[in-house]
Amino acid sequence: GSFEVNLKKLLDENISPEGQELINVVGKWASQLGMRVFLVGGIVRDLLLGHKQKDLDIVVEGDALVLAQEVGKTLSAIKFIPHERFKTASIILKNGQKIDFSTSRVEFYQHPAALPEVEVSTIREDLYRRDFTINSMAIEITYGHIGELFDPFGGLLDLREGIIRVLHNLSFVEDPTRILRALRFLGRFNFKLEENTEKLLVDAIAGGFLNLVSSARILYELKLIFAEKDILKILKFLKHYGVFQEVFPKAFYEEDYLKRYFNYTVEYFRLLKEMKIPWLHGVMGVYAKNLEGIEEFIKKYPLTGEEEEVLRQGALGIKEALKLLSLSREVKGVEIFETLTKLPPEGYWALYLLLDRFRARERFKTYFEELRFIKPEITGEDLKALGLKPGPLYREILHKIKMLKIDGVLKNKDEEILYVKQNYF
Ligand code: ATP
Secondary structure, three states: OOOOOOHHHHHHHHOOHHHHHHHHHHHHHHHHHOOEEEEEOHHHHHHHOOOOOOOOEEEEEOOHHHHHHHHHHHOOOOEEEEEHHHOEEEEEOOOOOEEEEEEOEEEEOOOOOOOOEEEEOOHHHHHHOOOEHHHOOEEEOOOOOOOEEEOOOOHHHHHHHOEEOEOOOOHHHHOOHHHHHHHHHHHHHOOEEOHHHHHHHHHHHHOOHHHHOOHHHHHHHHHHHHOOOOHHHHHHHHHHOOOHHHHOOOOOOOHHHHHHHOOOOHHHHHHHOOOOOOHHHHHHHHHHHHHHHHHHHHHHOOOOHHHHHHHHHHHHHHHHHHHHHOOOOOOOHHHHHHHHOOOOHHHHHHHHHHOOOHHHHHHHHHHHHOHHHOOOOOOHHHHHHOOOOOOHHHHHHHHHHHHHHHOOOOOOHHHHHHHHHHHHO
16 A cells, blocks of 8 residues: 555654563564564554554564574573474463464464464465454564564554455354454444445355354354443444344343443442452343343353353342332331342343333433442441351351341441340340
């Protein structure tokens, strides 16, 4: 292309001083060992977009293990982790930073969706096995060549024009997870699919190629989608191309609901810290309009026991809470507490949006803002000081006091102590 890019400037501005020091050491060693070395993939794309950089992904034309070892020695790395079979190596620096080195390689696919066979090759061939042109650029960092862009497939032009384009016509057939990656990048960058790429994507979906991929790999991509900023936009693309139903079996796609659900607020980010498994918040949103469907999701994907537990408890907790919070009779704080305490935070927002009555939402808010934080003021220490023998009774007493506080019967520590004296002696 005829674009002027000042990569030196971009490297200076967007890579930390430690990162630049690292690049220098890597570049010098590579040059001494007669190798060429490059930054590749997402990092190049993000640098060209002017985004700040986190991890360095390094590809070597030559033996990555040898280079990684020398760099590790120079930087007094605390760990050197070689993978002979894949010709890759990682080093971990004193500050905990991990750097991955890989040997440029081609991958041969024996049949569609199989795991690739690996063979050493040039940087060009390494880039050719990648997903889209915008991810298939390299910046050389060999000493004397730092900042030279290697862009054999026109990635820079596509990046400028906002286009997702595959490198060849079999791309989606070779690796159908690229279908999901394409839609994720579309949503993230607000890009468009190049015409032929769109046709290939549509054909691959119609050909059922996503079904040939292991559910573990699909799940991996779904987690990445739920870690994105604009999840709704990506879900819209999934729906538009007919993969929503495939990856979320039995989920109802209701755009208005999803729009409100994934329209993140400050409260959401506060809540995020309380979630054990944040990406499940996304799953709860997708299934909120058909909670029964969650069992299909659990059946389809290889989830951990804990993930299954959160989803099941989430679905059940929402159903029970919907019933209780919508009652027209008076509902006590303790009832609200006992029902909602079973609902994991991953399901809070789904529940809240499902509540259509003002009163029900107010009830949820009392739980969310007050009830769940109520704790007895007295502790096990106090019970001991009163002369009670430590044992399971402690928990029972403290729970009872908590319930009475929620009900407003006990108001302060003195009343709590009095209550224990009157009832447990
Ligand atoms: P992100 O910003 O989401 O991390 P990334 O492009 O860095 O995006 P990674 O999943 O870390 O994504 O992958 C790093 C690089 O590896 C990509 O830029 C791409 O070149 C290549 N790559 C990853 N997955 C595939 C795939 N399924 N097929 C081909 N190339 C891939």
